[in-house]
Amino acid sequence: MEFVIDIKKRLYDFQLDVSLQSKEEIIGILGASGSGKSMLLRCISGLVKPDEGQIIINSKTFFDSEKKINLSMRDRKVGFLFQNYALFPNMTIAENIAFGLDKLSKTEKNERVSALMEKYHLGDIGKRYPTQISGGQQQRVALARAVAVEPDILLLDEPFSALDVHLRNHMMREMSELLKEFQGLTLFVTHNREEAYRLADYIAVFKTGKVEIFGQKDAIFKWPASLETAKITGCKNIVAATRLSENRLHVPQWNISLTTVMKIEPENGYMGIRANQVKLVDEPDDQQENYFKVWIADESDGPFRTSLYLKIGSRPESIHDFHIQCEISREERNHLDNLSEPFVIYINPEFVFFVDQ
Amino acid sequence: MTATVVIFFLGLIIAWLMTNYNGKWKGLIDSILTLPLVLPPTVAGFAILLLIGKNGPVGNFLEIFGVNIIFSWYAAVIAAIVVAFPLMYKTTMGAFDQIDPNLLSAARTLGASEAKVFWRVAVPVARPGIAAATALTFARCLGEFGATLMVAGSIPGKTETIPIAIYFATQGGEMQVALIWVLIIFAISLTVLVINNYWESHKKKQQRGFGG
Numbered sequence: 001m002e003f004v005i006d007i008k009k010r011l012y013d014f015q016l017d018v019s020l021q022s023k024e025e026i027i028g029i030l031g032a033s034g035s036g037k038s039m040l041l042r043c044i045s046g047l048v049k050p051d052e053g054q055i056i057i058n059s060k061t062f063f064d065s066e067k068k069i070n071l072s073m074r075d076r077k078v079g080f081l082f083q084n085y086a087l088f089p090n091m092t093i094a095e096n097i098a099f100g101l102d103k104l105s106k107t108e109k110n111e112r113v114s115a116l117m118e119k120y121h122l123g124d125i126g127k128r129y130p131t132q133i134s135g136g137q138q139q140r141v142a143l144a145r146a147v148a149v150e151p152d153i154l155l156l157d158e159p160f161s162a163l164d165v166h167l168r169n170h171m172m173r174e175m176s177e178l179l180k181e182f183q184g185l186t187l188f189v190t191h192n193r194e195e196a197y198r199l200a201d202y203i204a205v206f207k208t209g210k211v212e213i214f215g216q217k218d219a220i221f222k223w224p225a226s227l228e229t230a231k232i233t234g235c236k237n238i239v240a241a242t243r244l245s246e247n248r249l250h251v252p253q254w255n256i257s258l259t260t261v262m263k264i265e266p267e268n269g270y271m272g273i274r275a276n277q278v279k280l281v282d283e284p285d286d287q288q289e290n291y292f293k294v295w296i297a298d299e300s301d302g303p304f305r306t307s308l309y310l311k312i313g314s315r316p317e318s319i320h321d322f323h324i325q326c327e328i329s330r331e332e333r334n335h336l337d338n339l340s341e342p343f344v345i346y347i348n349p350e351f352v353f354f355v356d357q
Numbered sequence: 358m359t360a361t362v363v364i365f366f367l368g369l370i371i372a373w374l375m376t377n378y379n380g381k382w383k384g385l386i387d388s389i390l391t392l393p394l395v396l397p398p399t400v401a402g403f404a405i406l407l408l409i410g411k412n413g414p415v416g417n418f419l420e421i422f423g424v425n426i427i428f429s430w431y432a433a434v435i436a437a438i439v440v441a442f443p444l445m446y447k448t449t450m451g452a453f454d455q456i457d458p459n460l461l462s463a464a465r466t467l468g469a470s471e472a473k474v475f476w477r478v479a480v481p482v483a484r485p486g487i488a489a490a491t492a493l494t495f496a497r498c499l500g501e502f503g504a505t506l507m508v509a510g511s512i513p514g515k516t517e518t519i520p521i522a523i524y525f526a527t528q529g530g531e532m533q534v535a536l537i538w539v540l541i542i543f544a545i546s547l548t549v550l551v552i553n554n555y556w557e558s559h560k561k562k563q564q565r566g567f568g569g
Contacts, residue, residue, distance in 0.1 A: 100467030
């Protein structure tokens, strides 16, 4: 399993310029809408022809502008799962799955279809039409149809965005299981960091047509290597900071200095800490490092978790006058009612990261 | 009837090609293909006459083989095709434009040839639009009067269309004959429309489900 993608594609004032290679099996492509993620999938599948570059999947060259190779979609063997599943409304479920299997004999075709229907828990709905089955079933049919042609690479375009929250979690677990069984590469595109983290081993972060960062998912989420990655992985506290020493930085806006585990190299940059890593404590530790007095400027309650908007060092003047966002459970929030302002937060040096400008 | 069949396939294929063609000539080609719809039938008839008449380029060419199509059954068919074609073409193209592009992309990524994409996906999905277009076309062919009169004349049993027969019967005072023709055309048109509607609602019922 290996792929090399190195392509350029210009479209009006948008430029896709991607260079990505890996031996990993499941890769998530994370990016805001309009960052060119879907365009990349379209280039790999052959729906769109890149301007230049090469696409090699499992040592099969799909596209090479220098060698003038551009395999037709029929010869590429790509399984594409569309955002809205794109099931053919005029065909039954069984006919949909069999659509790409023209080369097989009738018996082989029937065998393949029933094996897939079994594997994807589609029971006896083979004779129904796509509008007569549920959203989760539609997704499984679409996946079965894509896998039926035994593709070298599976491309999933925002696979869960059409599902409601309840079904989404369920399908994510199911999809994760089905993807592990699939013997081949999987590239899937999403703007949802949770989906990316749950499904993929490796994540590529996209920004305006370029790969901002590519790496192991835990590394990317723990200490993002760029400002954009920090934002897209959902870090809520990002602020300009300067280096004091190898493991110490200063945040002028907050008027505090912090100790870090991460080694700081550049002089100026941004420091980040995730909202769920900002802890409220009853009593400061003896050593006093990374403990700060805070006042609550505003708060926003979710069903299970509460977001607090805190100001460090002094009492806030308005609800917009805050420094740091902190996410805690409802129990922790209720516990605060027993204490009085100012509260104390602890910023664990392990989770503080510093990125270049 | 022949004209409807010819237009059906011609309109379908040209509409599909035009849907997939996005070159700079699209607007011009589209206008030319739609032109007969807005021209008075006599103008269309006159243009056909110029083209396939004894002294027209096509007429001259055919004369070499001793074929004369003007004022023949073929001329009537050609007139109907030219006049009714834009209806089929425009309506079908509208139906094709409505297809979810992902459906066509999905078919292609599954290795379908363009012919398969067309016959197995595009045509069935656009079927309601195509059926409506065919009904319209058939009605237009059946009712063709002006252009046919110009190029095919009115030779009973050969080039006489029903509306022309009605016209001349009325002119000649044969009200009984005219009435019979009127009833016949009424019956044919109604039958076509009823069959069309019935078939549509039947198909819809089959594919409709509880899901949204």
